[in-house]
Amino acid sequence: MVETQLNNPLVIETDAVVLGAGLAGISAAIHLARKGFRVLCIEQRTDIRNSVGESLDWSAPELFAKLGLSMEALIAAGAATWKRHITVIGQECGENQYLPGAWLAESPWNVEIRTLHLDRERVDACLRDTAQRIGVSTLHERVADFCILDEPSTRHRRVIGLRTQQGTFVRASWFIDASGSDASLLARRFRLKPVTYGPRKVAIWAHLPTQDWADGTALYMLSSPGKYMEWIWEIPIQPGISSIGYIASGASIKRQRSKGLRPQRILADKCANFPRLQSLVEQTGAFHTRSTTFTCRTYRGICGANWIIVGEAASQSDPITGNGVTAALRHAEEATALICRYRDRGTIPPFARAVYDHRVSTVGRYFNSLIENLFYQPALRDRVGLFPTARIYTVPAWLLNLVYTRLRPDGVFRTLLISFLMSSIRLSVWTAFQGGSLVNRLLPNSSPDRMSTAEEQSYAF
Numbered sequence: 001m002v003e004t005q006l007n008n009p010l011v012i013e014t015d016a017v018v019l020g021a022g023l024a025g026i027s028a029a030i031h032l033a034r035k036g037f038r039v040l041c042i043e044q045r046t047d048i049r050n051s052v053g054e055s056l057d058w059s060a061p062e063l064f065a066k067l068g069l070s071m072e073a074l075i076a077a078g079a080a081t082w083k084r085h086i087t088v089i090g091q092e093c094g095e096n097q098y099l100p101g102a103w104l105a106e107s108p109w110n111v112e113i114r115t116l117h118l119d120r121e122r123v124d125a126c127l128r129d130t131a132q133r134i135g136v137s138t139l140h141e142r143v144a145d146f147c148i149l150d151e152p153s154t155r156h157r158r159v160i161g162l163r164t165q166q167g168t169f170v171r172a173s174w175f176i177d178a179s180g181s182d183a184s185l186l187a188r189r190f191r192l193k194p195v196t197y198g199p200r201k202v203a204i205w206a207h208l209p210t211q212d213w214a215d216g217t218a219l220y221m222l223s224s225p226g227k228y229m230e231w232i233w234e235i236p237i238q239p240g241i242s243s244i245g246y247i248a249s250g251a252s253i254k255r256q257r258s259k260g261l262r263p264q265r266i267l268a269d270k271c272a273n274f275p276r277l278q279s280l281v282e283q284t285g286a287f288h289t290r291s292t293t294f295t296c297r298t299y300r301g302i303c304g305a306n307w308i309i310v311g312e313a314a315s316q317s318d319p320i321t322g323n324g325v326t327a328a329l330r331h332a333e334e335a336t337a338l339i340c341r342y343r344d345r346g347t348i349p350p351f352a353r354a355v356y357d358h359r360v361s362t363v364g365r366y367f368n369s370l371i372e373n374l375f376y377q378p379a380l381r382d383r384v385g386l387f388p389t390a391r392i393y394t395v396p397a398w399l400l401n402l403v404y405t406r407l408r409p410d411g412v413f414r415t416l417l418i419s420f421l422m423s424s425i426r427l428s429v430w431t432a433f434q435g436g437s438l439v440n441r442l443l444p445n446s447s448p449d450r451m452s453t454a455e456e457q458s459y460a461f
Contacts (some may be wrong), residue, residue, distance in 0.1 A: 010167070012042045012139070016121065016174040016339065017162070019143060021048065021184055023120075024311025025178030026127045027332035029136045030067055033172075035340050041131070041171065042087060042162075044142040051120030052205060052292075053235045055083060057322045058100060058115045059401040063329035069129055071116055079122035081236050084217040085117045088390045090223065091273055093123045096387045097216070097393045104402070111402060113166040117217065118325070119237040141166045143179075146189050156305040156347070157190065173346060174306050174339050178332070181312040187299045195361070196297040197368035198376055199228075201321065202253040204263045205245030208284045213242055220274050223386055228252075229321065229376045231278065232270055233357070244277065247269045247319065250293060263289040296372070298364035301352035306346065308335040315364030320375065321397065322369045331360060334410060351353030353411070359415045366400060366422040396425045 021043035271277035310331035
């Protein structure tokens with residue numbers, strides 16, 4: 001990395017710039033540095049905190065192992081706990097467990113059917129230490145604007161450099177945007193079109209002490225008939241510490257806030273619907289809550305001549321899918337592989353860009369559309385019940401991650417193959433969803449709590 005001083009502003013020249021030091025960003029930086037790139041990570045925060053505890057799907061541990069963090073190492077470091085199942089709990093219909101079949105661990109699949117819950121702050125710290133050891137530099141400044149070169153003859157838009165608010169100019173050959181869903185720096189700069197799934201949502205969570213925890217994630221479903229679903233997670237991120245979080249639409253939170261309820265009271269009131277959570281809250285007493293807002297969406301056109309968007313800056317997954325960490329790690333691995341493949345050429349060919357863009361957008365659409373229409377929307381859930389709906393979702397979700405892991409779709413043929421599989425599954429769910437919607441329209445509905453027309457939305461599969 002070269003630094004020069006030109007009439008006061010600092011100019012930095014490097015091989016690759018990664019915007020953001022979250023999970024996707026730091027993972028991309030590690031992959032590039034191991035391939036011999038000089039990497040500069042730009043992260044305005046000097047201390048990244050308030051991360052939500054994560055419940056991983058069964059594809060994520062292998063991706064962490066490629067970064068040097070095996071499941072055993074994460075457990076030994078106190079940064080994770082074992083996850084062997086998911087328990088879905090309804091207000092009035094009991095509970096049910098969902099876990100991968102034992103046959104997956106046998107030949108020819110040989111799938112590790114254990115996975116993890118993460119303490120994200122500890123895991124992120126481990127990854128930042130790894131990045132620092134292998135030579136990744138970090139600049140704690142805020143990006144102000146990009147220097148873009150338009151090439152009309154080839155319709156390329158190339159990022160030449162960027163300037164920070166502090167006046168530093170950074171010039172590089174490659175740029176990866178992992179700035180997160182709120183920033184999405186390059187998506188906003190290029191005015192990329194987003195495809196959204198569902199309304200804006202709010203998450204309110206806290207870390208509570210508990211001595212009685214299991215090797216699994218618990219999902220508590222607040223699923224009243226005719227209503228858009230709300231839910232609570234319980235994730236044991238450390239022995240004796242669980243992350244408890246409540247997810248609801250922004251409209252629902254706004255109504256509760258208009259009654260004078262503070263976030264801690266909102267979370268406590270929702271936990272009171274379930275004896276176990278009510279007991280945890282009462283034993284803890286006063287606790288500190290954190291909150292964030294998000295919209296599930298994917299951007300189109302997320303790969304350019306020398307720039308790629310990864311992680312939540314490219315595709316925001318609903319937290320109930322458990323696919324956010326897997327998506328971030330996959331994006332980082334696949335984006336850096338593209339850069340390495342075309343390093344000498346200096347430009348990613350249009351066809352390779354289109355394949356990457358298609359793969360990210362279709363996977364994001366798969367998980368978000370399934371969970372939105374199966375769980376959040378009441379049509380099918382009210383018709384077949386909570387637990388059958390959970391089964392309808394978990395089977396294709398696990399199947400997709402299994403096939404993706406085995407296929408490793410980095411080329412056009414395998415990308416099209418897995419896209420065909422996703423489209424077929426989504427078509428089946430769409431047919432069931434439409435049938436549920438028709439039944440609900442034909443049956444009388446006397447529920448006074450049904451969503452208003454303004455709150456109901458139709459979402460594309």
